[in-house]
Amino acid sequence: MFEGILITKDDAGYRAQLQSIDEAQLPEGDVTVQVAWSTLNYKDGLAITGQSPVVRRFPMVPGIDFAGTVTASSHASWKVGDQVVLNGWGVGETHWGGLAGVARVKGDWLVRLPEAFSARQAMAIGTAGYTAMLCVMALERHGIQPGDGDILVTGANGGVGSVALALLARLGYRAVASTGRPQEAEHLKSIGAAEVIDRAELAAPGKALGKERWAGVVDAVGSHTLANACAGTRYGGAVAACGLAGGMDFPATVAPFILRGITLYGIDSVMAPLALRQQAWARLARDLDPALLEAFTREIPLAQAPAVAADLLAGQVRGRVVVRVTA
Structure with missing residues (x-):
């Protein structure tokens, strides 16, 4: 079991709530990741609040980003202990995303965490x-x-x-x-x-x-x-x-x-090919000042994600928000 934000839609309405999730509920994928950090983007705000039909399947764990550690893999590129980052690929929309303690995804969607960044910094970028x-x-x-x-x-x-x-x-x-x-x-x-x-x-x-x-x-x-x-x-x-x-x-x-x-x-970030993603992350590692990044980054616990998502859509959030998931 692990904690996560789960979005449901039924006769009682549309809800995004923090709750315990059984790992057996995770979707198919060839890599399992313990998520340390996630973040909130505009699309996450839409998904969590239901203000736009971002979520295509229910129930759904939102979060189009995450950074964490591989705990199981049958994918040739990844082994247990690897530090990885994920952005996009429909995660948080059609496939369970990063606002939960564990994620199971396709290994082809992952990028290796640049050595220049911690997992938290990678999600401050997001x-x-x-x-x-x-x-x-x-x-x-x-x-x-x-x-x-x-x-x-x-x-x-x-x-x-x-x-x-x-x-x-x-x-x-x-x-x-x-x-x-x-x-x-x-x-x-x-x-x-x-x-x-x-x-x-x-x-x-x-x-x-x-x-x-x-x-x-x-x-x-x-x-x-x-x-x-x-x-x-x-x-x-x-x-x-x-x-x-x-x-x-x-x-x-x-x-x-x-x-x-x-x-x-x-500019499409969701389905961008791996080579372009790797180039972008390499450039971020070279050209973005981590100290300056921290100046416009705010950290919240997972439980606060639904409330802050609403603030984000209301234009009340400055810069970036990182979500502490299991770190």
Whole structure:
């Protein structure tokens, strides 16, 4: 038996509760992991609260991330005692996830924990930070250099935004943070923002083409924010879109793409191939300052995950949240 958050849906309604779970209930998989740490991402908030149909099967253990130790394996790549990290692959949606003491998954989904990080630090990064790294890598592959101009980061107080700011600053870029919480401006500057703007500048319907402001963009918001970010991107620039906190719609025109030759990159962290995941984690180990990571990380026990998930969706959580599962 082990403790975990279990989501159920029946005639009595939708519930996410901490309870004891029998290991015999675990889904199929060729690797079993004792989970030490997990985390809360925006998708976890949706799953736990039921505000969006993220969970596809019931009952379900939420948690799209975990870090821990292999306790059993029939997979050729993994042996007992290996330290591993998992992000995505539908875990916490269609396959039991990381907000429980034990997880059983496919070995192909796992990445070896980088030596540079503890399991806790890996979850302070989590899918949010790993996605931020994928966004930065996309801008780099596009050819955007630090001297080319400002990089806009939307949803800057969130997990993706916080890590993106830290990475961009470490790599020499000038990052501009967009946030709906202007009282957090000094915090955002302390982790890497050179300038902070109010999200209201981007959140309302805008022009098909705006002033050329951004060499590149990391967007975790979508909707009008993404449309306006594209409209304000400089000739030949690029936008890396990875989130939809503001909505799934994209009320834009083709003008920025055909008149300024900008590129919109869709960043998917869930099904990204292993080689790309390994590259992203290697880059995080090289380019992310662990001390700075700690500055925007909050730790909670497993029992608090449902309450904090609701706070996350309400925009009341700064940066990253790590969940102590069995550590």
